[in-house]
Amino acid sequence: MTNLEPDEQSARNGNPVANLSRDIGEYIRQQRSNAKISLRQLAKLAGVSNPYLSQVERGLRKPSAEILQQIAKGLRISAEALYVQAGILEQRQGGPVVDAVLADPDLSERQKQVLLDVYESFRRENAAEASVTKSTVEGSDVDGAGPETRTPPKE
Amino acid sequence: MTNLEPDEQSARNGNPVANLSRDIGEYIRQQRSNAKISLRQLAKLAGVSNPYLSQVERGLRKPSAEILQQIAKGLRISAEALYVQAGILEQRQGGPVVDAVLADPDLSERQKQVLLDVYESFRRENAAEASVTKSTVEGSDVDGAGPETRTPPKE
DNA sequence: CGCGGGCGCTAGCTCTTGCAAGCGCTCAGC
DNA sequence: GCTGAGCGCTTGCAAGAGCTAGCGCCCGCG
Structure with missing residues (x-):
């Protein structure tokens, strides 16, 4: 994933909002993969619909902060981590x-x-x-x- | 303003979501009052429509985190402060x-x-x-x- | 008086978000 | 073979977010 295709590279430089949307989706999918749970399981844990979670992971929808909060709860990570990925909270420098x-x-x-x-x-x-x-x-x-x-x- | 009317008191106890919505609206209005700027001025500074800002202040609409970010910018306060008031960011409890x-x-x-x-x-x-x-x-x-x-x- | 500028708000509209119903696919068990 | 369970995704819909156009009110000025 460190080697983006050329069109993805240009898209990333051109539209940061869309990139952020994709970022949060990929991040959620990655955390879910780390937790070794299915999309449906996470959706249930988070209390969101599984189609919607699928859309979020694929960058088709942009979840609200409330939904991110629920997803964070399901993943047992902090909501702040998701907010940062979604671009609604600033990343702290040293972690x-x-x-x-x-x-x-x-x-x-x-x-x-x-x-x-x-x-x-x-x-x-x-x-x-x-x-x-x-x-x-x-x-x-x-x-x-x-x-x-x-x-x-x-x- | 610290003395709520009785019906406001009961409404506050009954529906926390509505209360949160009202809280952020009152908080924004208060901050705007502190800054001594009109609703239209803040709307312009924040880059949101003034009718919508009015609705937000009166608790009729619930702004997204992005809008809160813009309002915070217009008020020259941290977005985090607004997030906390809106209930999408926790005040740190356990340290x-x-x-x-x-x-x-x-x-x-x-x-x-x-x-x-x-x-x-x-x-x-x-x-x-x-x-x-x-x-x-x-x-x-x-x-x-x-x-x-x-x-x-x-x- | 009328006019202009500023105030905050109403109403109607478009677009987005999040959901429910359902789909096709894979795999295991009988 | 069939069935059931689980997988992730498509589609259409309702509700809500945020906007534009415009309103009535107030105030100061000529």
Whole structure:
């Protein structure tokens, strides 16, 4: 998915709204795939109709924030993550966990660093597992942005 | 305005959705009043029609997140503030760190629990140190002095 | 007085969102 | 073979979102 076809590339540069719509759909499908549940199961968990969820995933419809909230509940992820993908909420820079830990007034700087080290090691551990599944990709840790960067392992 | 009329009071208790709709409308009107601009001026600044903005303020229509974003821009306030009033974004309850960790799709449930356990042990450790520092009044750690005033109100 | 400008609102319209009913396909069991 | 269960998708519809055209009201000015 990192290699877009030429027309998709130009469409992406030309109409960001349509791209956002496609982004949220792909993201939902990806999270659903990660959770290993069918479209119908998610629709039921989320309390939305399964045809509509299908349309949303394929970018044919643009769900409201309320629907995104329900889908997030069904996926057991935060609604904010979906809002960000849908373009109705700004993405935090360092990621929600990093931001929250750094901002926590109850932690000393050393404790913050320890927590973030544990967090990063978990993420590396998970990335390594994903890399083994994909191929043996050795190198520096590419991810630093957020969940979005996990899209490629789907391929 | 803090004294609701009796029928308004009962309507508020009966239909939370309508209440949320009314809440965001009143909030927008209040912010507009604070900014000392007319409905038409705000509509123009926000890029929405003035009749529609009027309807939104009176609770007759329920704006999408995109419209809220535009209104926020016109009011020069954060969109998040309007989202919270509209009920599509939660005020953080369990604390930013807990929320962020639980919502992180890159972590397994076990890793989340480990991280939160470490986090809570740090907080307990700091609470114990805060008790000692409090009795001595002068603490070596300035950061420790600050959090102790925050911790009790949160519990 | 009439006029212009500003105020907030009504009514009717188009388009979008989300749903229900149903379709065709695949697979497992009898 | 048939049946049932599950899969994702198509189609048509109703309700709601957001707009345009226009209204009545108020105020200041000549």
